Amino acid sequence: MNDMSPDSYVTADGRTIGGVVMEMKNITLRFGGVVAIKDISFDIREGEIRAIIGPNGAGKSSMLNVISGFYVPQEGEVWFRGKRRPQMKPYQVASQGIARTFQNIALFDGMSVLDNIMTGRLTMMKTGLLSQAMWFGRAEKEENHHREQVEKIIDFLEIQNIRKTPVGRLPYGLKKRVELARALAAEPKLLLLDEPMAGMNVEEKEDMSRFILDVNDEFGTTIALIEHDMGVVMDLSDRVVVMDYGKKIGDGTPDEVRGNQAVIDAYLGVAHD
Numbered sequence: 113m114n115d116m117s118p119d120s121y122v123t124a125d126g127r128t129i130g131g132v133v134m135e136m137k138n139i140t141l142r143f144g145g146v147v148a149i150k151d152i153s154f155d156i157r158e159g160e161i162r163a164i165i166g167p168n169g170a171g172k173s174s175m176l177n178v179i180s181g182f183y184v185p186q187e188g189e190v191w192f193r194g195k196r197r198p199q200m201k202p203y204q205v206a207s208q209g210i211a212r213t214f215q216n217i218a219l220f221d222g223m224s225v226l227d228n229i230m231t232g233r234l235t236m237m238k239t240g241l242l243s244q245a246m247w248f249g250r251a252e253k254e255e256n257h258h259r260e261q262v263e264k265i266i267d268f269l270e271i272q273n274i275r276k277t278p279v280g281r282l283p284y285g286l287k288k289r290v291e292l293a294r295a296l297a298a299e300p301k302l303l304l305l306d307e308p309m310a311g312m313n314v315e316e317k318e319d320m321s322r323f324i325l326d327v328n329d330e331f332g333t334t335i336a337l338i339e340h341d342m343g344v345v346m347d348l349s350d351r352v353v354v355m356d357y358g359k360k361i362g363d364g365t366p367d368e369v370r371g372n373q374a375v376i377d378a379y380l381g382v383a384h385d
């Protein structure tokens with residue numbers, strides 16, 4: 113699954129966690145007078161499930177937006193696969209193998225599940241309309257390949273029965289699953305999930321947790337996620353970054369974070385256990 117770098121290790125459940133793939137170094141992000149992120153550093157290792165938690169307004173989404181290139185920090189550096197990342201547009205970040213889902217579902221309601229998932233492959237499509245017209249065979253072959261990959265994801269996430277359904281008609285939990293499918297269609301190396309369980313009932317949360325674990329396990333996808341449900345975060349994650357008012361107040365395994373007094377004071381102590 114991963115290159116066995118010297119600092120690789122195998123988790124209790126038998127997954128291999130490799131070296132650092134993404135490193136945020138002293139990131140500061142301001143919106144006018146509001147400092148959303150204050151001098152935060154942390155890393156993400158290959159194959160791990162890394163959570164970012166914190167109370168409302170702590171800066172979690174802002175951090176995910178920095179990783180995905182939607183926001184450019186005023187200070188600090190983003191390193192990816194051992195290289196400093198220059199300022200990039202989100203589509204350029206996506207083409208490096210980083211895909212994301214959004215806090216508020218961002219699908220095309222009028223389009224079928226299948227077509228929505230196909231849009232996740234846009235960054236990988238080589239033949240445009242002109243070449244399709246001029247060199248149909250090659251374009252057709254490529255289209256078939258994309259369809260095959262999408263069908264695999266549809267099977268994996270168990271959504272065969274809704275593949276032709278317009279997304280707008282689906283219940284919330286399934287829409288979130290389709291969003292995950294669309295992100296996976298880009299075959300990401302690093303998958304960013306912005307509150308994947310928000311608004312879900314217990315059963316939907318269990319399903320989504322299982323799919324996140326399966327994606328990580330089956331495809332070796334590194335996952336960084338923001339989530340409010342503490343139970344979910346502690347069960348799923350290998351390591352957790354805790355933010356509060358734009359600052360990092362904790363970073364470690366779920367057990368380390370649970371025992372961190374600053375975290376308890378800021379967040380966990382307030383009826384989130």
Ligand SMILES: Nc1ncnc2c1ncn2[C@@H]1O[C@H](COP(=O)(O)OP(=O)(O)OP(=O)(O)O)[C@@H](O)[C@H]1O
Pocket residue numbers: 143146147148166167168169170171172173174175
């Ligand atoms: N586009 C923006 N323009 C101005 N201020 C912003 C913008 N995005 C975020 N902020 C501010 O930055 C701070 C951090 O917001 P952010 O959404 O990153 O926090 P969060 O931890 O994700 O919160 P929540 O859990 O409520 O989603 C907040 O004070 C917020 O109002």
